[in-house]
Amino acid sequence: MTGPPKIERGSKLPDWDAPRRPTVTAAEAIYLLALGLLILVFLFLLGLTVRDEGTGITLVLFFIFGLGISLGTSGRRALLSAQARRLKEHEHPRLANLVGGLAKDLGVPAPKLRIIEDEGANAMVCRSGGPVIAVTDELMTTFTRTEIEAVVAHCLVRLNSRGLRMAMLASELVFLAGPLRPMVGFDDDIRAVAVTKYPPGMIAAIRKAASRSGRHQPLWFVADGRWHNPREQRTAAIEDL
Structure with missing residues (x-):
């Protein structure tokens, strides 16, 4: 576990108008990319298990829609x-x-x-x-x-x-x-x-x-x-x- 950051004494109030750092770190971005690939693989395998192409697409769309709703209402x-x-x-x-x-x-x-x-x-x-x-x-x-x-x-x-x-x-x-x-x-x-x-x-x-x-x-x-x-x-x- 990383230790606390080094802070100079007398630190001033954070500049909230300053340009913001990236929303996620590089490590987090890599993790999210891997998570996205994992979801894509899952959807691909789901499609393979469904013979009816229309049904497979419907299941995939329902999964994506459900995931979006879940994250949006968390x-x-x-x-x-x-x-x-x-x-x-x-x-x-x-x-x-x-x-x-x-x-x-x-x-x-x-x-x-x-x-x-x-x-x-x-x-x-x-x-x-x-x-x-x-x-x-x-x-x-x-x-x-x-x-x-x-x-x-x-x-x-x-x-x-x-x-x-x-x-x-x-x-x-x-x-x-x-x-x-x-x-x-x-x-x-x-x-x-x-x-x-x-x-x-x-x-x-x-x-x-x-x-x-x-x-x-x-x-x-x-x-x-x-x-x-x-x-x-x-x-x-x-x-x-």
């Missing part, structure tokens, strides 16, 4: 799986204020907000008709303001980074996502700290969050599995700033 299904709901009127005004203020400071669109009525303190990001941040009710009731701010900043960074697309792909095609590198950790945390300018808040938030597991773990703030850098390494990287 965010919505992740929210449904977490039982995320819309905020009620005047519910958690602190969250709305923090998200709106940080999004304005960064010059990025304010995401839609969702609440997950769950005992474990954590947060999820995805795209479902636009960017979405979903936080658990326990996070809002047990985290301090600076800790909530750290989580929100982390989520905003992820929503506007190249890693979210790969995370959503990994959560949808989990059985094929093994070769992908960790998607959540060092870079997201450090860029978020550059926004809040308060490293202790991020360190405390990472340590207090209840780790998640399961299919949609790439979308969570803290989770078990290969897609997240271990929380001990994440906090150590911030302490080194």
Whole structure:
């Protein structure tokens, strides 16, 4: 596992207007190409097993259509799986204020907000008709303001980074996502700290969050599995700033 990136002390706020890096790394591009070839081979073999040419083409088209629908609705299904709901009127005004203020400071669109009525303190990001941040009710009731701010900043960074697309792909095609590198950790945390300018808040938030597991773990703030850098390494990287 790669270690945390070297960050100079006094790092400034990330330049969100600067040209963006490629959406995927070279290794990820190669992996996606291999995945595409694997799907093509599967479709070819499917066609060979069907004698009726018209039926074979229909099955192939249904497969492609179904895969597209699956990927296009992955965010919505992740929210449904977490039982995320819309905020009620005047519910958690602190969250709305923090998200709106940080999004304005960064010059990025304010995401839609969702609440997950769950005992474990954590947060999820995805795209479902636009960017979405979903936080658990326990996070809002047990985290301090600076800790909530750290989580929100982390989520905003992820929503506007190249890693979210790969995370959503990994959560949808989990059985094929093994070769992908960790998607959540060092870079997201450090860029978020550059926004809040308060490293202790991020360190405390990472340590207090209840780790998640399961299919949609790439979308969570803290989770078990290969897609997240271990929380001990994440906090150590911030302490080194």
